Amino acid sequence: MNNDMLIRVTRYYRALNRLRTIGLEKVFAHNLADAAGVSAAVVRKDFSQLEIHGQKRGGYEITDLISRIGTILGKGDEQHVIVVGCGRIGKALMHYSGFESDGIRIVAGFDNDPLVYSDPSQPIPVYPMSRLEEVVGALKVDVAIITVPESAATDTYAQLLEAGVTGIMNFSPVTLKPVRTADGIMPVVHNINIGLELEQIFYELKFPRS
Amino acid sequence: MNNDMLIRVTRYYRALNRLRTIGLEKVFAHNLADAAGVSAAVVRKDFSQLEIHGQKRGGYEITDLISRIGTILGKGDEQHVIVVGCGRIGKALMHYSGFESDGIRIVAGFDNDPLVYSDPSQPIPVYPMSRLEEVVGALKVDVAIITVPESAATDTYAQLLEAGVTGIMNFSPVTLKPVRTADGIMPVVHNINIGLELEQIFYELKFPRS
DNA sequence: ATCTTTATGTGAATCGTGTAACATTTTCAA
DNA sequence: TTGAAAATGTTACACGATTCACATAAAGAT
Numbered sequence: 001m002n003n004d005m006l007i008r009v010t011r012y013y014r015a016l017n018r019l020r021t022i023g024l025e026k027v028f029a030h031n032l033a034d035a036a037g038v039s040a041a042v043v044r045k046d047f048s049q050l051e052i053h054g055q056k057r058g059g060y061e062i063t064d065l066i067s068r069i070g071t072i073l074g075k076g077d078e079q080h081v082i083v084v085g086c087g088r089i090g091k092a093l094m095h096y097s098g099f100e101s102d103g104i105r106i107v108a109g110f111d112n113d114p115l116v117y118s119d120p121s122q123p124i125p126v127y128p129m130s131r132l133e134e135v136v137g138a139l140k141v142d143v144a145i146i147t148v149p150e151s152a153a154t155d156t157y158a159q160l161l162e163a164g165v166t167g168i169m170n171f172s173p174v175t176l177k178p179v180r181t182a183d184g185i186m187p188v189v190h191n192i193n194i195g196l197e198l199e200q201i202f203y204e205l206k207f208p209r210s
Numbered sequence: 211m212n213n214d215m216l217i218r219v220t221r222y223y224r225a226l227n228r229l230r231t232i233g234l235e236k237v238f239a240h241n242l243a244d245a246a247g248v249s250a251a252v253v254r255k256d257f258s259q260l261e262i263h264g265q266k267r268g269g270y271e272i273t274d275l276i277s278r279i280g281t282i283l284g285k286g287d288e289q290h291v292i293v294v295g296c297g298r299i300g301k302a303l304m305h306y307s308g309f310e311s312d313g314i315r316i317v318a319g320f321d322n323d324p325l326v327y328s329d330p331s332q333p334i335p336v337y338p339m340s341r342l343e344e345v346v347g348a349l350k351v352d353v354a355i356i357t358v359p360e361s362a363a364t365d366t367y368a369q370l371l372e373a374g375v376t377g378i379m380n381f382s383p384v385t386l387k388p389v390r391t392a393d394g395i396m397p398v399v400h401n402i403n404i405g406l407e408l409e410q411i412f413y414e415l416k417f418p419r420s
Numbered sequence: 421a422t423c424t425t426t427a428t429g430t431g432a433a434t435c436g437t438g439t440a441a442c443a444t445t446t447t448c449a450a
Numbered sequence: 451t452t453g454a455a456a457a458t459g460t461t462a463c464a465c466g467a468t469t470c471a472c473a474t475a476a477a478g479a480t
Contacts, residue, residue: 001417002466002467003410004467005467006410006413006414007406007410010406010409010410010413011385011406014406028426028427028428029427029428030427035385036385037385037387038468039468039469040427041468041469041470042467042468042469044427044428044429044430045429045430045467045468045469047428047429048428048429048430053428053429054427054428054429055427055428055475055476056426056427056428056429056474056475056476056477057425057426057427057428057475057476057477058426058427058428058476058477059427059428060428073409073413074412074413074416074417079408079412081408087302088298088301088302088305088306089299089302089303089306091298091302092297092298092299092301092302093299093404095298096298096299096404098360098383098404098405099404099405099408101405102405102406102408102409104405104408104409104412142415143408143411143412143415145408150308166415167411167412167414167415168411169404169407169408169411173308175221175246175247177247186418188411188414188415190407190410190411192402192404192407194303194306194308194309194379194402195308195309195311195312195314196217196220196221196312197379197400197402198289198291198309198312198314198353198355198379199220199283199312199314200213200216200217200220200400201353201377201378201379201398201400202284202289202314202353202377203216203220203283203284204216204377204398205352205353205376205377205398206284207211207284208396212436212437214437215437238456238457238458239457239458240457248438249438249439250457251438251439251440252437252438252439254457254458254459254460255437255438255439255459255460257458257459258458258459258460263458263459264457264458264459265445265446265457265458266444266445266446266447266456266457266458266459267445267446267447267455267456267457267458268446268447268456268457268458269457269458270458
C-alpha cells in the first residue's frame with residue numbers, strides 16, 4: 001500500500017467510526033470522499049485495490065468496512081509509545097488524551113534533568129536517559145517521540161536505534177534520516193518540522209496556486 | 211512551484227544558511243541533496259526549473275543562492291502568527307524559540323479561560339477570543355495555529371476566517387477543509403494530526419515497504 | 421414488467437514527477 | 451596543448467497515481 005493511500009485509508013477508518021457512533025449503517029463512496037477530502041473515484045479505486053466490495057447501489061456496510069479496514073491497518077493490540085525529552089512540548093504530549101481513541105498509549109518519558117525525572121506529579125513515569133535501553137526492553141516499546149532540543153536530536157536518535165526503537169516521530173528541527181541498522185532493520189522516521197510547515201503556509205499565501 | 215518542491219527548496223535554504231555560518235562559499239548539488247535527503251539530480255532539476263544557474267564544475271555560490279532562493283520564497287519581513295487555544299500545546303508553542311531563526315514570530319495568544327488570558331507570566335500577551343477580530347486587525351496577522359480541543363476546532367476555524375486569517379496550521383484532530391470565503395479567498399490549511407502520524411508509523415513498522 | 425435512477429467497479433487515458441543518461445563546460449595536470 | 455576529471459544542465463523515459471468513461475448491477479417507480 002502506498003503512503004498517500006495509507007493516509008486516506010486511515011482517514012476512512014476514522015470517519016467510519018464517527019459515522020457508526022452517530023448510528024449510520026451504510027455509507028457511500030462520496031461520503032468517505034468528503035471525509036477524507038478526496039474524490040469518490042479515489043475511494044472506489046482504493047477499495048478496489050484492497051479488494052473491498054460493496055453492494056451496487058447500496059453502498060458499503062459500515063460495520064463490515066470497519067472490521068475489514070481494521071484488519072488491513074493491523075489494529076487490535078494497544079500500541080505503546082515513549083516520549084524522549086520532557087520539556088514543554090514533551091510534557092504536553094504526555095498529557096494529551098486524544099491518543100487513546102486510536103489505541104495508542106504513552107507509557108514512559110525520558111529526560112536528563114533530575115527535576116523532571118524525579119517529579120512524582122507527572123501522570124506517566126519519567127526516567128533518566130541512562131535507563132532507556134532497560135525500560136524499552138522491559139516495556140517492549142518500538143516507537144518513540146523525540147522532543148529534545150535541536151542540539152541533542154542526533155544523539156538521541158542514535159541512542160533510540162541502539163535501544164531497539166525503530167519507529168520515530170521527530171519534532172526537533174533537525175531532519176533525521178533513516179539508515180538501515182546493523183541488524184538489517186530500516187527504521188521508520190517521520191520528521192515534523194513546525195517552522196517549515198509555517199513557512200510553507202506563508203509561501204502559499206503569498207503565491208496562491210489557484 | 212510544486213508542494214514537494216517547495217519543501218525541498220525550503221530545506222535547501224536552511225542548509226545553505228547553516229553552511230554559510232560555517233564559512234563555506236561554494237556548494238555542490240550533491241551537498242544540498244544530502245541536506246534535503248534527495249538525489250543530486252533532483253537538486254539540479256529544481257534549480258533548472260527555478261532558473262538558478264551555477265558554474266559548471268564550480269558549483270553554486272552560497273551567498274547568491276541564498277538571496278536568490280530567499281526572493282523566491284518571499285523572505286524579508288518578519289512573519290507574524292497567533293496561537294488560538296493556550297492549553298499545554300499552545301503554551302509550549304508560544305514558548306518555543308526555534309521560530310525566530312525562520313523569521314517567524316508569535317505575537318499573541320487567544321483563550322477563553324480568564325485564568326489564562328489574564329496571566330501576566332505569559333511571555334506573549336493572551337487575549338480572550340472575543341477580541342480576536344480586533345487584535346488580528348490591529349496586528350495585521352494572517353496566519354494562526356489552532357491548538358484548541360477537538361470540540362472547538364470547527365468553530366474556531368470559522369471565527370478565524372471571519373476575522374480575516376487565511377493561513378491555518380491545525381493541531382486538533384479534526385480535519386479542517388479549505389473552502390473559498392465570501393470574498394473569494396482560498397484559505398491555506400495544514401492539518402497536523404499527531405495520532406494519525408503515529409498510526410502511520412505503526413503501520414509501516416508492521417508492514418515494511420522494502 | 422419495464423424504465424429510470426443510483427451507485428459500484430474497472431479499464432484506458434492523462435498528467436506529473438523523479439530518474440537516468442548524456443552532452444556541455446570548466447578546471448587541473450602532465 | 452592535450453587529455454582527464456568533475457560538475458552542471460537538459461532531454462528522454464519510466465513509473466505511479468488520479469481522473470474519466472462506461473459497463474454493471476440493484477432498487478424503486480409507474
